[in-house]
Amino acid sequence: xxxxxxxxxxxxxxxxxxxxxxxxxxxxxxxxxxxxxxxxxxxxxxxxxxxxxxxxxxxxxxxxxxxxxxxxxxxxxxxxxxxxxxxxxxxxxxxxxxxxxxxxxxxxxxxxxxxxxxxxxxxxxxxxxxxxxxxxxxxxxxxxxxxxxxxxxxxxxxxxxxxxxxxxxxxxxxxxxxxxxxxxxxxxxxxxxxxxxxxxxxxxxxxxxxxxxxxxxxxxxxxxxx
Amino acid sequence: xxxxxxxxxxxxxxxxxxxxxxxxxxxxxxxxxxxxxxxxxxxxxxxxxxxxxxxxxxxxxxxxxxxxxxxxxxxxxxxxxxxxxxxxxxxxxxxxxxxxxxxxxxxxxxxxxxxxxxxxxxxxxxxxxxxxxxxxxxxxxxxxxxxxxxxxxxxxxxxxxxxxxxxxxxxxxxxxxxxxxxxxxxxxxxxxxxxxxxxxxxxxxxxxxxxxxxxxxxxxxxxxxxxxxxxxxxxxxxxxxxxxxxxxxxxxxxxxxxxxxxxxxxxxxxxxxxxxxxxxxxxxxxxxxxxxxxxxxxxxxxxxxxxxxxxxxxxxxxxxxxxxxxxxxxxxxxxxxxxxxxxxxxxxxxxxxxxxxxxxxxxxxxxxxxxxxxxxxxxxxxxxxxxxxxxxxxxxxxxxxxxxxxxxxxxxxxxxxxxxxxxxxxxxxxxxxxxxxxxxxxxxxxxxxxxxxxxxxxxxxxxxxxxxxxxxxxxxxxxxxxxxxxxxxxxxxxxxxxxxxxxxxxxxxxxxxxxxxxxxxxxxxxxxxxxxxxxxxxxxxxxxxxxxxxxxxxxxxxxxxxxxxxxxxxxxxxxxxxxxxxxxxxxxxxxxxxxxxxxxxxxxxxxxxxxxxxxxxxxxxxxxxxxxxxxxxxxxxxxxxxxxxxxxxxx
Numbered sequence: 001x002x003x004x005x006x007x008x009x010x011x012x013x014x015x016x017x018x019x020x021x022x023x024x025x026x027x028x029x030x031x032x033x034x035x036x037x038x039x040x041x042x043x044x045x046x047x048x049x050x051x052x053x054x055x056x057x058x059x060x061x062x063x064x065x066x067x068x069x070x071x072x073x074x075x076x077x078x079x080x081x082x083x084x085x086x087x088x089x090x091x092x093x094x095x096x097x098x099x100x101x102x103x104x105x106x107x108x109x110x111x112x113x114x115x116x117x118x119x120x121x122x123x124x125x126x127x128x129x130x131x132x133x134x135x136x137x138x139x140x141x142x143x144x145x146x147x148x149x150x151x152x153x154x155x156x157x158x159x160x161x162x163x164x165x166x167x168x169x170x171x172x173x174x175x176x177x178x179x180x181x182x183x184x185x186x187x188x189x190x191x192x193x194x195x196x197x198x199x200x201x202x203x204x205x206x207x208x209x210x211x212x213x214x215x216x217x218x219x220x221x222x223x224x225x226x
Numbered sequence: 227x228x229x230x231x232x233x234x235x236x237x238x239x240x241x242x243x244x245x246x247x248x249x250x251x252x253x254x255x256x257x258x259x260x261x262x263x264x265x266x267x268x269x270x271x272x273x274x275x276x277x278x279x280x281x282x283x284x285x286x287x288x289x290x291x292x293x294x295x296x297x298x299x300x301x302x303x304x305x306x307x308x309x310x311x312x313x314x315x316x317x318x319x320x321x322x323x324x325x326x327x328x329x330x331x332x333x334x335x336x337x338x339x340x341x342x343x344x345x346x347x348x349x350x351x352x353x354x355x356x357x358x359x360x361x362x363x364x365x366x367x368x369x370x371x372x373x374x375x376x377x378x379x380x381x382x383x384x385x386x387x388x389x390x391x392x393x394x395x396x397x398x399x400x401x402x403x404x405x406x407x408x409x410x411x412x413x414x415x416x417x418x419x420x421x422x423x424x425x426x427x428x429x430x431x432x433x434x435x436x437x438x439x440x441x442x443x444x445x446x447x448x449x450x451x452x453x454x455x456x457x458x459x460x461x462x463x464x465x466x467x468x469x470x471x472x473x474x475x476x477x478x479x480x481x482x483x484x485x486x487x488x489x490x491x492x493x494x495x496x497x498x499x500x501x502x503x504x505x506x507x508x509x510x511x512x513x514x515x516x517x518x519x520x521x522x523x524x525x526x527x528x529x530x531x532x533x534x535x536x537x538x539x540x541x542x543x544x545x546x547x548x549x550x551x552x553x554x555x556x557x558x559x560x561x562x563x564x565x566x567x568x569x570x571x572x573x574x575x576x577x578x579x580x581x582x583x584x585x586x587x588x589x590x591x592x593x594x595x596x597x598x599x600x601x602x603x604x605x606x607x608x609x610x611x612x613x614x615x616x617x618x619x620x621x622x623x624x625x626x627x628x629x630x631x632x633x634x635x636x637x638x639x640x641x642x643x644x645x646x647x648x649x650x651x652x653x654x655x656x657x658x659x660x661x662x663x664x665x666x667x668x669x670x671x672x673x674x675x676x677x678x679x680x681x682x683x684x685x686x687x688x689x690x691x692x693x694x695x696x697x698x699x700x701x702x703x704x705x706x707x708x709x710x711x712x713x714x715x716x717x718x719x720x721x722x723x724x725x726x727x728x729x730x731x732x733x734x735x736x737x738x739x740x741x742x743x744x745x746x747x748x749x750x751x752x753x754x755x756x757x758x759x760x761x762x763x764x765x766x767x768x769x770x771x772x773x774x775x776x777x778x779x780x781x782x783x784x785x786x787x788x789x790x791x792x793x794x795x796x797x798x799x800x801x802x803x804x805x806x807x808x809x810x811x812x813x814x815x816x817x818x819x820x821x822x823x824x825x826x827x828x829x830x831x832x833x834x835x836x837x838x839x840x841x842x843x844x845x846x847x848x849x850x851x852x853x854x855x856x857x858x859x860x861x862x863x864x865x866x867x868x869x870x871x872x873x874x875x876x877x
Contacts, residue, residue, distance in 0.1 A: 035820050035850035051854070053819065080819070082862060094867035101866045103825040104875055136818075165823045165831065168808050 020048040020064035027060025050082035079143030087154035095158045137167025141176045157183050174203045194220040239543040241552045242516045243486030243501035244467040246447035246457030247403050247411045262415040263401025264347035264359035266303040271559040272296040278552030283525045305347040312342040314541045318530035334372040340541050341366045358402040367393040369431040391427040409449045417441040465490035479508040494522050512556040524548050566661045569670040570595040577675040582691045583641035590636030598627040607660050610637040614653035648678045682752040686788035687874040693775040696755040701779035707734040725804045729845040736842040769839040770798045788872040799838050806833040820853040
């Protein structure tokens, strides 16, 4: 009994590996743990596990510490704790490759098409999300930006890519697209960066963005030609 | 009167020249002389007819020399020949005359006839390189001499009488033939090994009787390059033959040319003559024109005393023989299919899992190593029949095999839908290869393991066969459940119908199920959906198959997720296509870790969710558990990229 008690006490003070302790919190900060649907409030001293998604409101922030480094998630941002990690270039490449690996193989005969139409007036069964606006994707891009700002460049790219895919409305946000394409460019993954800029080039861009993307494409074209 | 006629001295003399012995030698059904061992390459039936002429100064004597027939049965060869042209007749005035009453004189004559009438041959081929056999030949001799016998009565009268001796005998010899390789061959045979059935000639005619001196012959054939042979044959009676044969192969047939020179000690000059031969042959027909040219002058008339002094040495080749020309025609009738292709071995690359029937349509279950035995490229048709599965042979696509080449040919099988055996058993597969006809050139039998219908090879992608096989059952079962929830389904938006179908079906089926780890004590056993329902339980692969089959039967697209074992057992669960677009994901969840975006084959992103089928609680819990596992192992740990996790779409 005594041993069990000691283990329990230790567990209360030790932050598990890859988990964070909430050092400081301000304003509205909610957490969604694992596959839970509900959002819960966080308080200083709570342990945030890797599978926890955090979201901050206006004029809010949360400061996390994993025993080695602090990470500050600023206002109007969303981030899954597991993404606060350093990825190697190889891991980045694997993550990018998985974007294609997860798709239905081309050889398979597709007999269905995506059904986006909603019939009938009834909308039973539809959930009412906690974050009711359509900007959760943008909050996640904010979070990804902060990953980059804190030195987690590769993880920021992976997070942004996932966000662009899961929240397709964010794909038209050219400034975010260019920001993360630039990160990809900085990693030296020229082919992947070229594909990304080529995709961005098809969006509605302002003159400055157009010039920047064209220049990047030209530079990458020369690099790839060598 | 001390001389002795020596027949046959040069036993090996052939009207078509000495052909030698090798694997490539043409048919030799007439060649008892140089081939007492009856070596033959005839595959079935062979017929030879030789017709020739001997050009003496006074006349040209044409004759049917021989007719020979040969038949091979497996390794045995039998031959028989009739030789009406193998005869020599001598007619002499014996130097004595009688004066008739009219004062005319009449000379007394002597006639000596030697014939070889027919013969038999037999040989047995012990291997492609070695054969042995014997021949048996029947000879007759007739010695007819006119004499005058005085008759004493009232007056002395002389009576002219014929002293006739008819003699016949059999001669038997043995021989062996051995080819060291394709380049060198030997033959060894007896000469006059046995003679029997003989009637002794009278003392007066005994000097004309054939001499049966025992001896042996040894022959050698060298083939330094293809289609060129050098032959040499030596007899212990101090005779020999030497020569060559060459062949020119064309698309229409083979043209040949040969030359043999021969020597025996009873003829002059040292090389008594030559036998040039030209020939043309196809697979079933051949014709050869040969000539025998003697170098000595044969036009001088011979006397009885000369005959008595020197005798003859051979019926068809002696000092009294004249130049000859012989036309020989051969026919080969092959009613036996010539083996062109041989199966060396068969490798079963996949045992038979009856439930994976579609898998075997495109994938060979065995490969046969076959060799082309011919000198030309051939097209090989392979087929096979598994005794417990097939009535007819299953044909494979034809394969071209180059000359003497060895290749692997595939063998396929078709598993009938009616196959329902629930016990693993060993059956036998018969493999066939054929070329240009339906009769197989070769056959091979090998045991093959036929698993039960519930057997599985641990390859997760093959679980889809269990899903597809029971779709009819699953559809009926699923429709019954959905009809009970018709009211609920009618009130939700169409976009969510797939998601809710999946949810309703899962919640309905788990009510009566329990997770049973490996219920059949074997990880290689998978239940069909109807069995899982009946047994009311199963392990992860049984439950994934069950749920996937029920969803697929009502048009809900699923995929199996293969979590490959890193240590210990692997795991299987499923993904479900909700058919929602990413922008519709919020209709089913507020947690974006619970769905995954997959691009379909049209390039459209769709929302898929992971469900843990072993969590037999409720849909939401199973979805959460499935999402956590997939997020961790497939996404965060790069399992998909590292091939530790694989998604297998169920078509």
